[in-house]
Amino acid sequence: MTETLATRKRNLRAWALARRxxxxxxxxxxxxxxxxxxxxxxxxxxTAKLAVFAPIRSEADPAALYERAHLAFPRVGxxxxxxxxxxxxxxxxxxxxxxxxxxxxxxxxxxxxxDVIVVPGLAFDERGGRVGYGKGYYDRMxxxxxxxxxxxRCVGFGFDAQVIDAVPCEPFDQPLDGLVTxxxxxxxxxxxSPADR
Numbered sequence: 087m088t089e090t091l092a093t094r095k096r097n098l099r100a101w102a103l104a105r106r107x108x109x110x111x112x113x114x115x116x117x118x119x120x121x122x123x124x125x126x127x128x129x130x131x132x133t134a135k136l137a138v139f140a141p142i143r144s145e146a147d148p149a150a151l152y153e154r155a156h157l158a159f160p161r162v163g164x165x166x167x168x169x170x171x172x173x174x175x176x177x178x179x180x181x182x183x184x185x186x187x188x189x190x191x192x193x194x195x196x197x198x199x200x201d202v203i204v205v206p207g208l209a210f211d212e213r214g215g216r217v218g219y220g221k222g223y224y225d226r227m228x229x230x231x232x233x234x235x236x237x238x239r240c241v242g243f244g245f246d247a248q249v250i251d252a253v254p255c256e257p258f259d260q261p262l263d264g265l266v267t268x269x270x271x272x273x274x275x276x277x278x279s280p281a282d283r
Contacts, residue, residue, distance in 0.1 A: 117268035122150035140186035161187035197234035214261035214274035215253035
C-alpha cells in the first residue's frame with residue numbers, strides 16, 4: 087500500500103519530535119545560542135526588526151535574539167497567527183498549551199515593517215522545506231507576509247538534528263528563505279540572501 091503524504095508527514099512529526107526531545111537540555115541550550123549568534127552576525131543587527139517566537143517543548147530557543155530593539159511575537163487571532171510588537175517579558179501564557187503570546191493591547195505589526203521572520207519547526211530540509219505541528223498557522227502567516235512585503239525574509243530556526251534530506255511538501259506549504267542551526271545560516275536561493283535586499 088502506498089503511504090499517503092498526510093501519513094508521511096504524521097510519521098515524520100512523531101520521529102522528529104522524539105529526535106529533538108532526545109537532545110540533552112545543555113546541548114539544546116548551547117546549540118540555540120550558537121544558532122542565534124549566526125543569525126545576529128548575518129542578518130540581525132541591533133536595528134533589525136524581527137518576528138521571533140517563544141519556544142515550547144524542546145524547540146530551539148531564540149532567547150539570545152530577545153535583546154534586539156524591535157521584536158514581534160505571534161499570537162493566535164481570529165484569522166490565524168498575527169504578529170504584535172512586544173517585549174518577551176510582557177508575553178503571557180495562553181491555554182491550552184501555555185504558549186507565551188503578546189497581550190491583546192500589544193500593537194499590531196505591519197508586514198512592511200519587518201526584516202526577518204524567525205520560524206520554528208519539527209523538521210527542515212536543505213531546499214527550504216519545513217514541517218511544523220500540522221495546523222498550518224505559520225504557512226498561512228508566511229503567505230500573507232510575502233504577499234504584503236516581498237522583501238521580508240523567512241528563516242527557520244532549529245537544530246542540525248532536525249535537518250533531513252527532504253520533507254514532504256504540499257502546495258500550501260511555504261518554503262523558507264533560509265535556515266539557521268548551530269552549524270550556521272544557509273540560504274536556499276539567491277533571492278533569500280542579504281545581498282539581494
